[in-house]
Amino acid sequence: MSVTQVSGDRIPPAVESAEAVQLRRKPQTYWSMALSSLRHDKLTLTAMAYILLMVIVTASAGPISRTLVGVGPNDTNPENAFQQSYLGPYIQWRLGTDPMTAPLMLGRSGGVPHWLGTDQLGRDQFVRLLYGGRVSLSVAIVAATISLLLGVTVGTIAGYFGGVVDDVIMWFINTVVSIPTIYLLIIVAAIYSPSPLVLTLFLGFLGWFGTARFMRGNVFRVKALDYTLAARALGARNRRIMWSHIVPNSIPVIVVVTAIDVGVLILTESVLSFLGLGIQPPTATWGNMLNRARNFLFLVDPVTGKPQAIHLLIWPGLLITLTVLAFYLIGDGLRDALDPTLKNKK
Amino acid sequence: MTRYIFRRLLQAIPTLVGISIISFFLAYSAPGDPISMYNFDPKATPEALEMLRRQIGLDQPVPIQYVRWMTGVSLRRGDHAAEFQTDDTRCRYLASLDLTTCDSGKGVIRGDLGMSLQTKQPVWDRLVERMPATLELGVTSLLLALVIGVPLGVLSAVYRGSIFDNIVRFLSVVGQAVPNFWMGIMLIFVFGVILGWLPTGGRQTVSLTQEFDLADRIRHIILPATVLALGGIAIFSRVMRTETLEVINTDYIRTARAKGLGYSAVYFVHAFRNSLIPLMTLLGPAILGVLSGAVVTETVFAWPGMGRLTIAAVFQRDYPLVLGSVMVFSFLTIMGNLLSDILYGVVDPRVRLE
Numbered sequence: 001m002s003v004t005q006v007s008g009d010r011i012p013p014a015v016e017s018a019e020a021v022q023l024r025r026k027p028q029t030y031w032s033m034a035l036s037s038l039r040h041d042k043l044t045l046t047a048m049a050y051i052l053l054m055v056i057v058t059a060s061a062g063p064i065s066r067t068l069v070g071v072g073p074n075d076t077n078p079e080n081a082f083q084q085s086y087l088g089p090y091i092q093w094r095l096g097t098d099p100m101t102a103p104l105m106l107g108r109s110g111g112v113p114h115w116l117g118t119d120q121l122g123r124d125q126f127v128r129l130l131y132g133g134r135v136s137l138s139v140a141i142v143a144a145t146i147s148l149l150l151g152v153t154v155g156t157i158a159g160y161f162g163g164v165v166d167d168v169i170m171w172f173i174n175t176v177v178s179i180p181t182i183y184l185l186i187i188v189a190a191i192y193s194p195s196p197l198v199l200t201l202f203l204g205f206l207g208w209f210g211t212a213r214f215m216r217g218n219v220f221r222v223k224a225l226d227y228t229l230a231a232r233a234l235g236a237r238n239r240r241i242m243w244s245h246i247v248p249n250s251i252p253v254i255v256v257v258t259a260i261d262v263g264v265l266i267l268t269e270s271v272l273s274f275l276g277l278g279i280q281p282p283t284a285t286w287g288n289m290l291n292r293a294r295n296f297l298f299l300v301d302p303v304t305g306k307p308q309a310i311h312l313l314i315w316p317g318l319l320i321t322l323t324v325l326a327f328y329l330i331g332d333g334l335r336d337a338l339d340p341t342l343k344n345k346k
Numbered sequence: 347m348t349r350y351i352f353r354r355l356l357q358a359i360p361t362l363v364g365i366s367i368i369s370f371f372l373a374y375s376a377p378g379d380p381i382s383m384y385n386f387d388p389k390a391t392p393e394a395l396e397m398l399r400r401q402i403g404l405d406q407p408v409p410i411q412y413v414r415w416m417t418g419v420s421l422r423r424g425d426h427a428a429e430f431q432t433d434d435t436r437c438r439y440l441a442s443l444d445l446t447t448c449d450s451g452k453g454v455i456r457g458d459l460g461m462s463l464q465t466k467q468p469v470w471d472r473l474v475e476r477m478p479a480t481l482e483l484g485v486t487s488l489l490l491a492l493v494i495g496v497p498l499g500v501l502s503a504v505y506r507g508s509i510f511d512n513i514v515r516f517l518s519v520v521g522q523a524v525p526n527f528w529m530g531i532m533l534i535f536v537f538g539v540i541l542g543w544l545p546t547g548g549r550q551t552v553s554l555t556q557e558f559d560l561a562d563r564i565r566h567i568i569l570p571a572t573v574l575a576l577g578g579i580a581i582f583s584r585v586m587r588t589e590t591l592e593v594i595n596t597d598y599i600r601t602a603r604a605k606g607l608g609y610s611a612v613y614f615v616h617a618f619r620n621s622l623i624p625l626m627t628l629l630g631p632a633i634l635g636v637l638s639g640a641v642v643t644e645t646v647f648a649w650p651g652m653g654r655l656t657i658a659a660v661f662q663r664d665y666p667l668v669l670g671s672v673m674v675f676s677f678l679t680i681m682g683n684l685l686s687d688i689l690y691g692v693v694d695p696r697v698r699l700e
Contacts, residue, residue, distance in 0.1 A: 175364035178683075179676045180638040183656070187372050187668060190660040267525055271642055274527050275657060294531055294646075297546075298539060307539065317528035325523035332519075 034337045044333025047326040061130035069124050070112055073131040074282045077122030080109045082308045085117045117311045132284035139200045140265035146204025148258050151211025156242055159219025173209045189277035196279050214257050218250045252338035256331050263327030270320050286316040358680050365676045373665050374408050418453030459670035464662050469670035480651035484636045487571040491578025499586025504613055521580030530573045530646035547648035570647040574639050578632050589621035626690040633682030637675055
């Protein structure tokens with residue numbers, strides 16, 4: 001007696017009517033709708049995949065650089081400065097088109113494959129990009145979280161209470177916003193010559209004004225809606241209305257603003273590091289790698305006459321651009337996905 | 347209108363005071379102090395430094411220093427009050443060591459931003475000397491952004507969904523993501539180093555006579571202005587596209603088409619004028635963007651403007667100069683916003699400025 005027979009005997013094959021199937025369909029919540037519209041948005045998905053990849057790769061910078069390269073981010077080798085990218089010659093070597101260049105490069109670097117070449121001290125660029133990405137990404141993400149928390153809190157308070165509270169907060173925000181932020185950061189960065197932690201804190205504490213403004217606007221909108229009135233009529237206190245009605249209804253705005261914020265923060269951090277005011281070498285970040293590389297713009301190989309340091313300029317800049325672009329695209333995609341009113345406009 | 351402008355100017359005063367408080371306290375509450383730049387000066391004996399510290403008022407609490415910087419009135423109390431007058435012998439002694447000047451300043455509210463610690467010149471003079479270069483670069487790049495960004499946006503709305511439209515939209519997102527300084531370096535590399543078409547930096551070719559040569563100036567400004575304009579081009583084209591799309595679907599455009607006007611007349615006369623309105627509100631942020639971008643662009647292209655001066659001052663710990671330049675940049679930002687609001691009222695008669 002087999003199992004299938006038993007089950008076949010006891011349970012008759014279910015035949016359901018079409019209506020029943022329709023009734024049993026899962027109810028579509030706001031989030032499942034957003035998710036399903038996001039699923040068709042290939043550009044946003046690609047951007048998300050890219051960011052996920054960057055996070056994973058930079059988080060495991062240690063193991064990756066040990067297995068693929070075999071040197072640390074600050075291991076110097078002055079005799080092998082400005083080596084060109086090993087990747088191209090390696091492929092040509094494997095394909096058999098150029099059996100000379102790659103082994104010669106390996107010989108010069110002492111057997112270390114410098115996939116993306118080396119900088120002025122013979123440090124491996126690929127490894128430094130990984131470690132630098134870790135710093136750049138985590139500074140931006142943590143700072144964005146800080147500014148998110150501050151911005152949402154202040155914005156909610158300003159928007160909810162209105163009146164004098166709102167006036168004072170908005171005056172403060174408008175004042176600070178009139179100073180081009182970069183100058184504030186330059187003052188701060190120059191004076192405190194920041195470690196990654198301090199820089200993150202400053203970026204976070206000087207970056208929440210935009211979020212607060214958005215939040216305030218949204219709170220004004222939600223506050224006027226009927227369910228807020230209903231909650232008040234039921235006797236809910238201010239804090240309850242704020243945290244269980246207004247903030248959850250502002251989540252779409254918050255998510256979008258924060259995604260774009262991370263992109264902006266990566267740019268800001270790179271600008272500061274580029275000016276030499278951000279995170280100081282030898283700790284690598286994409287920005288300060290570019291700062292060093294800029295000095296070698298005119299450096300030319302005496303034998304071949306080719307520029308020697310261009311690989312040091314291209315890669316960090318490209319990574320900054322792609323990462324910032326990805327965060328912007330995610331922000332745009334989420335705005336479309338999370339705002340049901342936009343759906344028919346496209 | 348005049349009353350509106352007057353009121354806005356009055357409103358700018360508390361904002362500027364707020365800015366001065368924030369930046370002053372940020373700068374002066376920090377560990378270390380401005381005269382640490384004299385640490386390696388052989389003339390600066392420990393005694394002289396101590397005297398200098400008291401002369402400048404660094405031994406006082408930050409709020410008192412702020413009042414003095416702002417108003418020129420020293421709130422120093424006690425025995426030392428008379429001791430540190432400008433005609434004091436100690437002050438003369440310090441000045442003879444080339445460590446300070448004996449002019450204590452009239453205060454920011456009377457238009458005196460203090461003395462640069464580095465060159466002992468008035469901060470205001472040093473900024474004014476650099477201002478033309480910054481304004482030249484800023485205005486050029488704003489115009490460039492308008493001249494390129496606006497038509498791109500209109501055309502991409504007109505040819506909505508075409509390849510051209512997609513390229514413009516994609517580039518406008520990318521344009522906001524590319525770091526300005528990287529773009530600058532790459533342009534220098536391509537046009538300056540590889541092709542050798544354009545100079546790699548500076549405002550004009552260095553020569554003995556330094557006489558004005560328009561062609562030379564233009565060659566020098568092309569790259570920095572392009573880089574600085576990129577962000578503006580991206581934003582302008584994006585907004586113009588959205589606005590034009592909105593205007594195209596209105597009744598009066600349909601009327602214009604119905605009475606037989608050609609496409610170009612409809613789009614570039616009827617539609618264009620009305621989609622310009624929201625552009626005016628963007629002018630304020632665009633000016634802010636140009637002023638912020640100036641620091642980086644001027645550094646990359648060795649452009650002798652205020653931004654580069656500020657960065658240099660930061661590295662020399664020349665606090666009065668840094669603060670003065672932040673005040674000037676903030677003032678320009680506020681004026682930019684005011685200009686943008688006024689233009690908004692001029693372009694759109696429905697907006698009443700009161």
